[in-house]
Amino acid sequence: MTDYNEIQQDIVDEFSVFEDWLDRYNYLIELGNDLPAIDPKYRTNEYLINGCQSKVWLHADLVEGKLLFNADSDAIIVKGIVALLVKLMNERTPAEILQNDLFFIDGIGLRQNLSPTRSNGLLAMVKKMRLYAMAYQAKENQNKES
Amino acid sequence: MGLNIKQIRSDFPILHQQVYNKPLIYLDNGATTQKPQVVIDTVRELQETRNSSIHRGVHYLSDQMTDRYEAARETVRAFLNAASTNEIIFTSGATGSINAVAFSFGEKFVTAGDEIVISEMEHHSNIVPWQMLCDRKGASIKVIPFYDNGELILEKLDDLLTDRTRIVALTHASNSMGTINPVKEVIKKAHAKGIPVLLDGAQMVQHGEVDVRELDCDFYIFSSHKIFGPTGSGVLYGKESILEELPPYQGGGDMVDQVTFERTSYNTLPFKFEAGTTNYTGAIGLAAALDYLQSIGFEAIGRYEQELTGYTLEKLGGIDGLKIYGTAANRISVFSFLMQNIHPYDAGMILDKMGIAVRTGTHCTQPVMDHFGIDGTIRASLVFYNTMEEVDALIEGIQRTIQMLS
Numbered sequence: 001m002t003d004y005n006e007i008q009q010d011i012v013d014e015f016s017v018f019e020d021w022l023d024r025y026n027y028l029i030e031l032g033n034d035l036p037a038i039d040p041k042y043r044t045n046e047y048l049i050n051g052c053q054s055k056v057w058l059h060a061d062l063v064e065g066k067l068l069f070n071a072d073s074d075a076i077i078v079k080g081i082v083a084l085l086v087k088l089m090n091e092r093t094p095a096e097i098l099q100n101d102l103f104f105i106d107g108i109g110l111r112q113n114l115s116p117t118r119s120n121g122l123l124a125m126v127k128k129m130r131l132y133a134m135a136y137q138a139k140e141n142q143n144k145e146s
Numbered sequence: 147m148g149l150n151i152k153q154i155r156s157d158f159p160i161l162h163q164q165v166y167n168k169p170l171i172y173l174d175n176g177a178t179t180q181k182p183q184v185v186i187d188t189v190r191e192l193q194e195t196r197n198s199s200i201h202r203g204v205h206y207l208s209d210q211m212t213d214r215y216e217a218a219r220e221t222v223r224a225f226l227n228a229a230s231t232n233e234i235i236f237t238s239g240a241t242g243s244i245n246a247v248a249f250s251f252g253e254k255f256v257t258a259g260d261e262i263v264i265s266e267m268e269h270h271s272n273i274v275p276w277q278m279l280c281d282r283k284g285a286s287i288k289v290i291p292f293y294d295n296g297e298l299i300l301e302k303l304d305d306l307l308t309d310r311t312r313i314v315a316l317t318h319a320s321n322s323m324g325t326i327n328p329v330k331e332v333i334k335k336a337h338a339k340g341i342p343v344l345l346d347g348a349q350m351v352q353h354g355e356v357d358v359r360e361l362d363c364d365f366y367i368f369s370s371h372k373i374f375g376p377t378g379s380g381v382l383y384g385k386e387s388i389l390e391e392l393p394p395y396q397g398g399g400d401m402v403d404q405v406t407f408e409r410t411s412y413n414t415l416p417f418k419f420e421a422g423t424t425n426y427t428g429a430i431g432l433a434a435a436l437d438y439l440q441s442i443g444f445e446a447i448g449r450y451e452q453e454l455t456g457y458t459l460e461k462l463g464g465i466d467g468l469k470i471y472g473t474a475a476n477r478i479s480v481f482s483f484l485m486q487n488i489h490p491y492d493a494g495m496i497l498d499k500m501g502i503a504v505r506t507g508t509h510c511t512q513p514v515m516d517h518f519g520i521d522g523t524i525r526a527s528l529v530f531y532n533t534m535e536e537v538d539a540l541i542e543g544i545q546r547t548i549q550m551l552s
Contacts, residue, residue: 021166021499022496022499022500022546022550025495025496025499025550026550029550029551053490053491053506053507053522054489054491055521074489074521075489075491075492076489076492076551077491077492077495077496078491078492120491
């Protein structure tokens, strides 16, 4: 599997061909549309990350030591960014997610979308993805010890 | 005489810039308005050559600043046609003003079992301070509902005004739907039962003349930054007879007469409500903004904004699948809308990249969103420096947004 940071760099490179912002958004809309809708059982308040502007749903499983993310948003551009995050973090070990910095968002000029004041749920989602990784890592370590 | 929009726009330096290589189209005036050069110059002049704490100094600069500050109070008095400068309190903003009344009035007049009447279309800042008061006192809130077009259901008011109602707090104009409320009728009904009325003028004062004596409201509040003045400043008007009775809501310097460790006697109006070093720069900047508006003329501004409103409604109405939330006949140039199946946040993000600044979300009026069963809207809020061409650009932007998202 491609290196974690290589994927991030690929995303940055992909976006660098767009000169116009609206082209970038068009691409994010495409990505958002292509991301399979979340399993309805996870599109519930329990898995809701409430931004006051848009909603994000997130669920993660650990299968054979790798995280499988299931995510969605009610806003399509946000969902496009969600798709990128899932593309990057899906099927990764908790360690991979926790050891590497997330730089692609900044690299494609979407940093503002992860600011706490934007309240679109994305920043909280990234935190939650890392939390899942931490929780599963802790669980794995526990299992090893016992 | 019509407005010379070109001239007016040249008075606002911030409007002449590009964002994302597109000319800025600023349609978020409901959130905050831009400042004319004269306000910017006034604030800078004060900082550069006049800064000194007011009301205390024995020296030249302090005298000068105190005079300017009290002259600003007179400008605000004249603007609202209040009877006396004793009725004009400078605060930190509309929110600060409402909190002040909710606290002081509440301390004096509200007890367990009492009721506060507000409306379904209030901004959170005209809901939460009253809820906090109710929690402190064991009082409760009663709500005047509105019709789907955004007009208040006035008939309901008669039942809501009881012998337990202590105050009616109502927005003069809705920040999310644009409705101008029939405040004179509300005041008449309330006064007939001896109930005072607070009007939230945060969204009204920048759109038309307000005469507190003609309205006969008991409190009127607004923010400086929404009427082309500096941020962090606002006004609380209160009838002198009521303000006299209210206890201060903050203690500190300047609001006192005599202080000993045993007891303190308070200063007279309006100083009793202005504890500590006030935002004198903001107040004087606000006065500069009011003078500027006066020089243009509220009548001309009102007429032009009506034209702008008619034009915007017509153009928005021509877009397939676009729904306007708030279609009251009497309205300000604030428009909330949604396009079929399009999330307002997506639309806002795309419009932003076209250089168009709108607001998306609940606009701090979650009960209004609940009324319509929606999560939020896109809001374009216009003032007299906006143009028909900007409305055209908005319409084009909306159409492009629809294309991209459907």
